[in-house]
Amino acid sequence: MELIDNTYQIQGVDLLSVAEEFGTPLYVYDADMIKSQYHRLVDAFKPVDVKIKYACKALTNMNVMRLLRKEGSGLDTVSIQEVYLGLEAGFQPEEILYTPNCVSFDEIKKAAEIGVHINIDNISILEQFGNVFKGDIPCCIRINPHIMAGGNTHISVGHIDSKFGISIYQVPHVVRVVNTYGIKVNGLHMHTGSDILDAQVFLNGAELLFNAAQNFKDLEFMDFGSGFKVAYREGDVTTNVEAIGAQISERFQRFCSEYGRDLELWFEPGKFLVSEAGFFLMKANVIKQTTSTVFVGVDSGQNHMIRPMMYDAYHHITNVSNPSGTERVYSVVGYICETDTLGYDRLLNEVREGDVLAIHNGGAYAFSMSSNYNSRYRPAEVMIVDGKAHLIRKRESFDDLVRNQVMIESL
Numbered sequence: 001m002e003l004i005d006n007t008y009q010i011q012g013v014d015l016l017s018v019a020e021e022f023g024t025p026l027y028v029y030d031a032d033m034i035k036s037q038y039h040r041l042v043d044a045f046k047p048v049d050v051k052i053k054y055a056c057k058a059l060t061n062m063n064v065m066r067l068l069r070k071e072g073s074g075l076d077t078v079s080i081q082e083v084y085l086g087l088e089a090g091f092q093p094e095e096i097l098y099t100p101n102c103v104s105f106d107e108i109k110k111a112a113e114i115g116v117h118i119n120i121d122n123i124s125i126l127e128q129f130g131n132v133f134k135g136d137i138p139c140c141i142r143i144n145p146h147i148m149a150g151g152n153t154h155i156s157v158g159h160i161d162s163k164f165g166i167s168i169y170q171v172p173h174v175v176r177v178v179n180t181y182g183i184k185v186n187g188l189h190m191h192t193g194s195d196i197l198d199a200q201v202f203l204n205g206a207e208l209l210f211n212a213a214q215n216f217k218d219l220e221f222m223d224f225g226s227g228f229k230v231a232y233r234e235g236d237v238t239t240n241v242e243a244i245g246a247q248i249s250e251r252f253q254r255f256c257s258e259y260g261r262d263l264e265l266w267f268e269p270g271k272f273l274v275s276e277a278g279f280f281l282m283k284a285n286v287i288k289q290t291t292s293t294v295f296v297g298v299d300s301g302q303n304h305m306i307r308p309m310m311y312d313a314y315h316h317i318t319n320v321s322n323p324s325g326t327e328r329v330y331s332v333v334g335y336i337c338e339t340d341t342l343g344y345d346r347l348l349n350e351v352r353e354g355d356v357l358a359i360h361n362g363g364a365y366a367f368s369m370s371s372n373y374n375s376r377y378r379p380a381e382v383m384i385v386d387g388k389a390h391l392i393r394k395r396e397s398f399d400d401l402v403r404n405q406v407m408i409e410s411l
């Protein structure tokens, strides 16, 4: 989103006219930004055979999946439904990684039969997998490396209490199960959820995976998950993907030559690809002066954007309608019957009733975490592609609220 001639635009498209045409609340995504983030990552790891698997739980609109597929991306999925969406969006099964946690074995079996890559994060599941598929279908093993970075930073990389992954200390048990059933392990995986800011911290975790790799002779890829940090507020420290890409690629190439084969290096970013490309447009319904603050009450809330409430996340807010208005202090709140504050003590260009506000970083975990709470419709989604705004999901309607309710006749 850029301010040009006193109007906020994406690819030359005026956001106020988009809000006018499609109504608010509205999610708007910048396709160019998603593409450039994808290529920035691929270029950073150029020396090695890098494959990006878009973690589609961040934003599951199939147009976003199709856009990334066209650029060369694969898909990381966490449910069988996401696998189905990926197939519907045109991905080949072998381009999809399925990384479930605590799902039933039946679901894993379904995914395996479709032919997507299976990532296993529990020894009991690995045993069932071996029992059913023997060596017929390969799988990847999700490892929890339990690394703590020293110094003042204390970044936990897959902490000991995490429910995700198989502990690095249990690799001997994994090897026993794998050898007993003749399972072909084609990948090792680690996704810790921590931000990659320091190449050394990241490489400490990677070293453990490189060590573990010596136990598995059929590896085709190593998957280092995600953790590429994006800015949510001005001045936020972000991942220097170019610097880190150069260091990790160099170390990975050395690992491959020790291992005796060139493996693919996989990453599964969600946020990095789509977070900053998304803007959530809302309309100021009311301005409410109280004894303690000035509230801006918008036509949305935690039902459509839950990150500020759920994670205490900061999302920058801009008044799209009044770019040069005098700055004043506001609390931006939703219309839900909860304390759904979207931003405390924000300096915004003066907000008038009817103004359109944009929440930044609206691409990741925004629409995909939205709900119908308070019986509100989920918003529409628009993507700006080649300088044109396209509707990519209709706003819900009353029908969507009643469709699955079943009436008891005697009532």
Ligand SMILES: *Cc1c(COP(=O)(O)O)cnc(C)c1O
Pocket: 055, 057, 058, 076, 078, 099, 191, 225, 226, 227, 228, 268, 269, 270, 271, 272, 364
């Ligand atoms: C959610 C998730 C990701 C993506 O994380 P981001 O922080 O959005 O980049 C990657 N891999 C797995 C297994 C995940 O569950």
